[in-house]
Amino acid sequence: MRLDKFICKSTELTRTEAKKLLKKGEVRVNGEVIKNPAFQVHANNDITLDGQSLIARESRYIMLNKPMDFICSNVDEVYPSVLHLLEIDKAFDLHIAGRLDADTTGLILITDDGRWSHNIISPKKDCAKTYRVWLRDDINSEQQQTLIEQFQQGIQLHGEKQLTKPALLNIIGPDQVLLTITEGKYHQVKRMFAAVGNKVVGLHREQIGKIKLDKSLSLGQWRFLTQTEVESFALT
Numbered sequence: 636m637r638l639d640k641f642i643c644k645s646t647e648l649t650r651t652e653a654k655k656l657l658k659k660g661e662v663r664v665n666g667e668v669i670k671n672p673a674f675q676v677h678a679n680n681d682i683t684l685d686g687q688s689l690i691a692r693e694s695r696y697i698m699l700n701k702p703m704d705f706i707c708s709n710v711d712e713v714y715p716s717v718l719h720l721l722e723i724d725k726a727f728d729l730h731i732a733g734r735l736d737a738d739t740t741g742l743i744l745i746t747d748d749g750r751w752s753h754n755i756i757s758p759k760k761d762c763a764k765t766y767r768v769w770l771r772d773d774i775n776s777e778q779q780q781t782l783i784e785q786f787q788q789g790i791q792l793h794g795e796k797q798l799t800k801p802a803l804l805n806i807i808g809p810d811q812v813l814l815t816i817t818e819g820k821y822h823q824v825k826r827m828f829a830a831v832g833n834k835v836v837g838l839h840r841e842q843i844g845k846i847k848l849d850k851s852l853s854l855g856q857w858r859f860l861t862q863t864e865v866e867s868f869a870l871t
Contacts, residue, residue: 641691765841782831
């Protein structure tokens, strides 16, 4: 963890205030004055501020059922940040692990544990994400097997040189499917269906890795993850 972030997690200081104290030389790591905010510290380090040992608060892990017209960002833009929906202290110290577009609903995971979220967002981890997709055009019975095979083989997206990684398509109705992908390209689900001549008119994420969206959560509601849910990524 960055030293300035560790200070924030173990005090009530803001990141700006932490950096000022570092610049003044008031922080020591294992007895040595460290002024670099990006200096990496670990659990077994002795970190002191003005001679007082610092102990970081436990990391937080949250699932949120994202409503429409919110963005997965720490900064408000055209739409407000989803972090406004969290009624907890220092919500904006958290970050979103796996973003959704403003017009997409469903499961997002939020944390302040960067190493944990790396197991979700790193392309090397091939983290599976499942979406419920509503389509403009019905898929008739003659198209189904061909479409399933196309997604399994990979889709050629406009402007991309390589096919997408294999995706699992489960057709559950004429205009509704479940799609599982292991990538996170820009607008990927929408672009995949556009590439096969259809259009996404509704998109809702239901699962990330082994973590399924809690059906008891209405849009805009959230809860902390269970220990089992947390460990499903911590152990990958």
